[in-house]
Amino acid sequence: MAVTINAHQLGLLIDKTIGHIGGEYTVPLNGIRLDVDAAFLYAVASDRYTLAVARYRLLHDDQNGQPFARLIPAEYLQSLREWISSQAGSTYISISAEDHYLEFGGTHTELRIGVNPDLEYPDWRGLLRTMTQRDTEDAPFPALSADFMSRWAATGDNLRVRVTADQKAVLVFGEDFIGAQMPVRYAGVGPMKDETFDAVRQQWEQTLAAGADGLDMATDMPAEDDWPRYEVTKDVYETGGDLLQQVLRSNVDLHNAGGTSSPEFLAHATAGVHAWMAYRFLDALHTADPRFARTIVAEVAEQLDSGEIGEWAWDAAKEAGHNPQQWHDEYEAHLNKRAAEKAVAAEAAA
Template sequence: MSVTINAHQLGRLIDKVRGHIGSEYTEVLHGIRLDVDATDLHAVASDRFTVAAARYRLNADQQGQEPWARTIPASWLKTLREWASAHGGGDTITISTETGFVVFGAESTEIRIPVTDDQEFPNWRSLLTGIAANIPTKFAFPAVDSRMLARWAGTDDTLRVHVTTDLTALMVFGEDFIGAQMPRRYNGVGPSGESTFEEALAQWPTLDDNNEALADMAAEMPTEQKPRYSAADTIPDMVEALLQQTLRSTSDLLGAPSEDPGAMASYALAGVNAWSAYRFLAALHQADPRLAAQTVAELGEELDAGDFSESAWDIAKAAGHDPQKWSDDYEAHLKKNAEKRAA
């Protein structure tokens, strides 16, 4: 099983979808799926929230072959992209499969990438067809410049988009933000140069046309398999974790035995700290959403690394405190309590 593509087009396929690769916690999505059917070589990627598929039409003598698909692991993509770029854009690259490998071969070099032959991947054809099936026949279908879409990233907000009519601006709304983006004239599919949705969809006959097999994106995507004690690294996850800890600590405090003041104090302190952290995070998000998101992401990395206590010691010393005295005083406090319990 093999197909050919020039080095330039291979690089374009990778570039078009690599921004949609899933995280390391979703193994089946942590890479780019090469999917060959009777007419096209596809590169597909998904991060659970987006799905992107790019295609390259196979030469006539390669069409009609048996379909195959393999996932190129994310750890190999940088190497593969650089290898492709090292060749002339018109150089022919042959992509073939062997047991446990996808082999990319040029005239004088090759790169062998280990893969899992039977690794599953979401049925992207059914997912996209299922979404398209919900679009009204007369749906407005304006074209937008993909490079301009990146300009909305700086809002640091959840945006809602309303498509108005063909050749008129798209409206964009955030909680404290409003904007619009003008479309651009599309000179692609369609005899008039302005494609309708039906005409555009018709250019993808390889999508799944089995209406009974249509998949729902929210229901079909695999879940992230984060480590059990992985720290929250997004604002919604951190808010949920802090509020859960506040309520859990309150419940533990109410159920703690009155003869164990140490446990009661620990539960109370945990609840107070969780609630305080939530209030500070809410205030920071109100004042500077971008800084709040950055801080939560960095905090998640620090908590997962587990060396934050060492950092706290150094910061305390730099601030003019005496962390050694704190430690000695706390040890003396624990010893005193142990002696009381033994008496």
């Protein structure tokens, strides 16, 4: 089946959802899913914690084809967005789904993206259907500006929200933080400018009716795959846990090492000591400045993932006024001396 949408609208679908895609270790969510039914083209994205759906009403000629759904992998989204931007906004783009690729056709160029047709995606219709069917009688339904909501990201906190009434401010609470956001006067949604929750829910009733009942994002989203051992978390809490786990593991390994002078014993002792030092430093930094601690943990994770920590350490030593070349030479001399002593010992034993 092929559907058509103008370039401007297709770009909007991607822009509205791309910030919600999951990470590479949750493969079914690592991208934007294009989902077509009899009336709409949907762009769907989720990272297990947020779920975003944007839709575009199809032209009448497109409404007689067969539905399809494919996940556009995250690695192709930038090139797709750039290709869309190269088209005039009013240009109609055709989207067709084959077994293992999506084809986007413009006026003069085409773009093919490889996809996995067998990839299972969460029942997003069912998840949202369950949420919209919960009792909402007399519940406030204020309209909040998305531009204003983004300002709360600077707190860096997990925020609690208290909705009081439609035309009253929404309260926001964080760690040592309180705030409020006024609703906007324009509260309409959709072409009829509906202002009540029931009216807005009816706009999506036909779409969500195809979903299952009783689903919950807490239990019905794909589980995250195991991270490779070299992957470094950017989360302060997880980083602290990893460091403490390393300390405890090193203590166990110390007892299994072959004597206090063995290389294994020294390696485990060094790993445990340094992990404990790193944890104490991180804990102190997070207590003094949680935002800066998150920044440092994220930067260190990227440096470790790059595999170039030797270069980072060399440059840092020089910037701090040390002489890394001297350290290198002294350590090489130490290793050569140990090698010579082992050789002499081996000859004497022979």
